[in-house]
Amino acid sequence: EKDESTASKDSTTEVASKSQESTAETPKQKLLDIIGNMKVEVSYRKKLQQLKTREIKKQATNKLEGTDSESSMLQKTTEDTQRGKPLKPELVEAASAVASSLPLNKKQTESELLAQLRRHEEITEKQKKGGTINIRNVISEMAVKRQSSAQRGVKISSRISLELDEDGQRIKPERLSPQSFDSRRYFSFFFLVYRSLKVGRRLNIFTKASTETENALKTVSSPTIWDLEFAKEIAAITAQPPRNGFEEMIQWTKEGILWEFPIDNEAGMEDDAEFHEHIFLEKHIEDFPKQGPIRHFMELVICGLSKNPYLSVKQKIEHIEWFQKYFEEKKELLQEI
Amino acid sequence: PCTRQVRSYYVDWRMLRDVKRRKLAYEYADERLRINAIRKNTILPKELQEVADKEIADLPRDSCPVRIRNRCVLTSRPRGVKRRWRLSRIVFRHFADHAQMSGIQRAMW
Numbered sequence: 001e002k003d004e005s006t007a008s009k010d011s012t013t014e015v016a017s018k019s020q021e022s023t024a025e026t027p028k029q030k031l032l033d034i035i036g037n038m039k040v041e042v043s044y045r046k047k048l049q050q051l052k053t054r055e056i057k058k059q060a061t062n063k064l065e066g067t068d069s070e071s072s073m074l075q076k077t078t079e080d081t082q083r084g085k086p087l088k089p090e091l092v093e094a095a096s097a098v099a100s101s102l103p104l105n106k107k108q109t110e111s112e113l114l115a116q117l118r119r120h121e122e123i124t125e126k127q128k129k130g131g132t133i134n135i136r137n138v139i140s141e142m143a144v145k146r147q148s149s150a151q152r153g154v155k156i157s158s159r160i161s162l163e164l165d166e167d168g169q170r171i172k173p174e175r176l177s178p179q180s181f182d183s184r185r186y187f188s189f190f191f192l193v194y195r196s197l198k199v200g201r202r203l204n205i206f207t208k209a210s211t212e213t214e215n216a217l218k219t220v221s222s223p224t225i226w227d228l229e230f231a232k233e234i235a236a237i238t239a240q241p242p243r244n245g246f247e248e249m250i251q252w253t254k255e256g257i258l259w260e261f262p263i264d265n266e267a268g269m270e271d272d273a274e275f276h277e278h279i280f281l282e283k284h285i286e287d288f289p290k291q292g293p294i295r296h297f298m299e300l301v302i303c304g305l306s307k308n309p310y311l312s313v314k315q316k317i318e319h320i321e322w323f324q325k326y327f328e329e330k331k332e333l334l335q336e337i
Numbered sequence: 338p339c340t341r342q343v344r345s346y347y348v349d350w351r352m353l354r355d356v357k358r359r360k361l362a363y364e365y366a367d368e369r370l371r372i373n374a375i376r377k378n379t380i381l382p383k384e385l386q387e388v389a390d391k392e393i394a395d396l397p398r399d400s401c402p403v404r405i406r407n408r409c410v411l412t413s414r415p416r417g418v419k420r421r422w423r424l425s426r427i428v429f430r431h432f433a434d435h436a437q438m439s440g441i442q443r444a445m446w
Contacts, residue, residue, distance in 0.1 A: 293380045301374070322371055330385065337382050 028102060032113070091117055127204075273313040279306040284320045294327055294334075348413040355408055358399045365400035369393065 095117065099110040242248040252258035259267065281302045288295055301323065305316045327334070347353045375381060375389040398404070409418050409425035417426040424432070433441045 293382065296380050297378065300380070319367070319371065322367075326371070326375075330388065333384060333388065334382075337384060 032098065032116075269312075271312055277313050278316070281306060281316065281320065284317060287324060288327075298323065348411070351415075352408060352413040355406055358404050361397060361400040362402045362405060365396055366402070369396065369400065369402075 092114065095113040096110055099106045099113060102109055242251055249258060253260060285295070285298050285302065288298055298320070301320065305311065305319060308316070311319075347356065372389050372393045376386050376393070378386060406415050407418050407420060407423070408415050409428060410423045411428050412425050414425035414427070418424065419426065419429060422429060422438070429438070432438045433443075
């Protein structure tokens with residue numbers, strides 16, 4: 001008795017929630033729901049085909065009658081209720097198997113499962129009915145919404161323009177340059193369209209395309225011209241012109257046009273070398289012959305470079321290396337002398 | 338929008354030539370310095386110095402800094418140019434009278 005009552009309660013709860021988001025307490029009920037949903041999806045497409053064939057036949061036979069679709073659907077519903085063709089033998093077998101697996105009353109569970117399946121099919125038929133007729137309503141709704149969003153955009157723009165015209169001294173006249181004006185309009189428009197797109201039932205017309213492969217392809221073939229232009233557009237929109245003299249000065253300091261205050265005299269210089277690298281340059285002369293006029297000359301050069309505070313260590317080393325090369329090229333001349 | 342005059346070209350061809358000379362002088366400055374260091378020497382042998390003379394003469398003519406003329410930046414006037422402002426005396430007077438030169442005042446004592 002208790003099992004029967006629980007089973008009946010479960011069935012009612014499932015019916016109440018239309019079998020889509022039932023709070024299944026036990027895993028067995030979850031299994032039931034999954035199986036039931038799966039079977040419904042399988043039968044949906046074949047149902048469509050059956051419907052089309054039946055409609056064609058009945059339209060051929062009943063040309064004069066009006067509301068052909070409705071009459072055909074009515075006939076089908078009567079057929080369904082009679083436990084005829086629509087409930088497939090596969091489904092029946094699956095239901096019986098599930099019922100046998102469960103510990104409860106087999107016959108009762110089987111009957112309840114079949115009833116549930118029938119309800120599934122009724123719902124799908126209702127949706128199909130609604131699908132064929134309500135598309136027009138949905139389209140009209142969509143059209144209405146689009147107009148409203150456009151109207152709303154216009155209203156916002158009118159509001160903004162009113163603000164400008166009425167009080168030229170208001171807080172925001174400087175911000176509303178033509179760029180921000182259009183961007184605001186576009187943003188509001190897109191926002192409203194996006195909202196209207198989300199509202200409404202799913203029509204189940206399109207199947208979910210696999211976006212993963214597309215993303216993989218996109219990452220490989222980058223950057224396209226369109227991506228670059230998009231990035232440029234974003235940069236142009238985000239980089240608003242400065243409203244202030246202060247903001248202009250900030251921009252200039254970032255670019256490097258304006259110096260940073262308080263001024264440090266060593267702003268561009270990054271001399272990490274210590275004093276001994278500047279002064280003791282004798283390491284670099286080791287390649288030269290130790291005696292002779294060249295050595296004398298190079299020692300003078302080094303003396304002058306060590307006293308030079310304006311050159312970096314790299315520049316001094318470059319000077320010495322240049323002299324090395326020059327004297328190596330002129331070795332023949334020197335040997336003649 | 339810029340309210341002042343926008344100049345996208347050099348004032349005249351002489352200014353352009355001066356600009357080219359300055360660029361070349363900057364590029365060859367180090368080489369000229371080193372070769373001159375060899376030339377103006379009492380220690381090194383004279384033959385070396387003569388070779389150095391020939392080398393420095395082979396460098397392009399516009400690379401020597403002596404050819405640069407400090408022209409006025411706005412009018413390209415070669416004479417009457419004050420070094421601190423790089424402007425000719427006429428332009429300087431014009432801007433000073435319109436109070437566009439910072440810290441410049443008509444002298445009176």
